[in-house]
Amino acid sequence: MILRPRRVDYPRQDREHNEEYAAEVSPLPMHVRSPAASEATESSERKEVGTASRMTGYVGLALGIASLFIWSIVMGPIAAVVGYYAYAKGQKTAGAWAMGLGIVATLSYFVMIPFAR
Numbered sequence: 001m002i003l004r005p006r007r008v009d010y011p012r013q014d015r016e017h018n019e020e021y022a023a024e025v026s027p028l029p030m031h032v033r034s035p036a037a038s039e040a041t042e043s044s045e046r047k048e049v050g051t052a053s054r055m056t057g058y059v060g061l062a063l064g065i066a067s068l069f070i071w072s073i074v075m076g077p078i079a080a081v082v083g084y085y086a087y088a089k090g091q092k093t094a095g096a097w098a099m100g101l102g103i104v105a106t107l108s109y110f111v112m113i114p115f116a117r
Helices: 036-067 072-088 092-116
Strands: none
Touching (some): 036 072, 036 092, 072 092
16 A cells, blocks of 8 residues: 655645636636627727827827927927827827937937037
8 A cells, every 4th residue: 555645735635625716716708797788888988098099199299399399398208208198008109209209309408408508
């Protein structure tokens, strides 16, 4: 007769406990959480969020371009912040360009200011 040592790290080694806990522990699948009737409202809300973030990206981009020419110390950081917000909301290209232009405009102000005085 071979005696096996009882495992300490897994106490339910006995064959009498054959429960499965995966259904109780795991979150519900998406199709169970949201019924089919609310899918239309979810898609329209997604479109509204996409439109708002797209406009935020374009506003940040416009601020970044304008900050290269006027009020670079004011509009540059604003463009960078608006660009970061748009980037976080999903508008990666416009947000990155707005951040980049805002940072370049702000840094160029500090580099060019000694030549203006």
